[in-house]
Amino acid sequence: MGPLRIDPVAEARRHWEERYGDEPARPMAAVTSIMRAQQVLLARLNELVKPYNLTFPRYEALVLLSYTKHGELPIGKLGERLQVHRTSASSIVAALEQDGFVVRTPSTRDGRATLAVITEKGRAAARAATQDLNDAEFGLDALTPDQHELITGTLRTLRLDAGDFVA
Amino acid sequence: MGPLRIDPVAEARRHWEERYGDEPARPMAAVTSIMRAQQVLLARLNELVKPYNLTFPRYEALVLLSYTKHGELPIGKLGERLQVHRTSASSIVAALEQDGFVVRTPSTRDGRATLAVITEKGRAAARAATQDLNDAEFGLDALTPDQHELITGTLRTLRLDAGDFVA
Numbered sequence: 001m002g003p004l005r006i007d008p009v010a011e012a013r014r015h016w017e018e019r020y021g022d023e024p025a026r027p028m029a030a031v032t033s034i035m036r037a038q039q040v041l042l043a044r045l046n047e048l049v050k051p052y053n054l055t056f057p058r059y060e061a062l063v064l065l066s067y068t069k070h071g072e073l074p075i076g077k078l079g080e081r082l083q084v085h086r087t088s089a090s091s092i093v094a095a096l097e098q099d100g101f102v103v104r105t106p107s108t109r110d111g112r113a114t115l116a117v118i119t120e121k122g123r124a125a126a127r128a129a130t131q132d133l134n135d136a137e138f139g140l141d142a143l144t145p146d147q148h149e150l151i152t153g154t155l156r157t158l159r160l161d162a163g164d165f166v167a
Numbered sequence: 168m169g170p171l172r173i174d175p176v177a178e179a180r181r182h183w184e185e186r187y188g189d190e191p192a193r194p195m196a197a198v199t200s201i202m203r204a205q206q207v208l209l210a211r212l213n214e215l216v217k218p219y220n221l222t223f224p225r226y227e228a229l230v231l232l233s234y235t236k237h238g239e240l241p242i243g244k245l246g247e248r249l250q251v252h253r254t255s256a257s258s259i260v261a262a263l264e265q266d267g268f269v270v271r272t273p274s275t276r277d278g279r280a281t282l283a284v285i286t287e288k289g290r291a292a293a294r295a296a297t298q299d300l301n302d303a304e305f306g307l308d309a310l311t312p313d314q315h316e317l318i319t320g321t322l323r324t325l326r327l328d329a330g331d332f333v334a
């Protein structure tokens with residue numbers, strides 16, 4: 001999909017201001033900006049990790065696993081941490097297993113749970129993709145360091161309020 | 168899914184700073200913030216429009232249609248404007264049709280294209296949902312008006328750079 005010829009957020013805001021006034025138009029524009037920014041960013045990040053046979057959600061799963069002490073997490077827990085439903089977590093892990101980046105194994109602690117365990121190949125792919133993402137400033141190189149901090153700080157308030165985590 | 172006990176963005180940032188330094192950790196934290204904020208916001212917005220048998224993406228489609236001169240758009244065009252693939256646009260329209268919010272009709276201008284046309288029932292649902300969303304400040308009531316503007320302005324730079332629209 002090519003770029004639109006007009007800023008869809010500015011256009012929606014104009015409609016909102018005409019019908020409902022400036023007040024409700026302001027948060028509407030902010031919400032729509034977050035939604036659209038997420039979509040264009042995800043496309044860009046998927047492109048950046050594609051050479052490693054990864055998508056950004058699969059990359060995130062690998063990174064999470066690589067942080068853990070034994071390189072493993074129950075799939076349910078992985079889904080919680082990634083904010084995705086169990087079925088999505090399962091398909092992410094299945095895709096990673098197909099490429100040899102993780103293996104699935106029954107948990108010894110909980111017989112019903114399945115663990116995703118990162119392989120050496122998975123760690124290498126995560127490292128290489130990380131290098132490229134770091135070099136590309138995770139697709140945010142159009143923004144200044146101050147703007148990065150501003151986004152992180154402002155959205156932290158929002159995430160806390162919306163129940164992403166407890167402070 | 169309940170809230171996590173620690174801020175996942177802060178935790179990822181700590182790992183990044185340890186391994187790669189402060190520089191790459193900053194955009195990584197900002198990107199992860201945008202991704203997670205989008206997910207918690209979408210859940211909240213879906214909840215807000217649920218009483219009207221809508222999801223937020225379906226609500227967005229109705230609003231877009233209601234802006235047009237004749238209340239109609241080709242489904243392909245609707246998808247472009249919503250930043251979703253044709254198949255997603257088709258299933259959004261199919262769901263809206265099932266509830267009587269739109270009807271599908273062949274385009275008289277282009278025989279191969281199908282138009283989505285908003286119904287009176289669809290307009291009423293969009294208006295009622297808009298009232299609730301405006302009252303809830305689109306889920307962004309934890310932020311100040313200045314923070315709303317800051318998000319919109321900063322993400323505009325990003326969206327422009329990432330090809331969401333041309334200035």
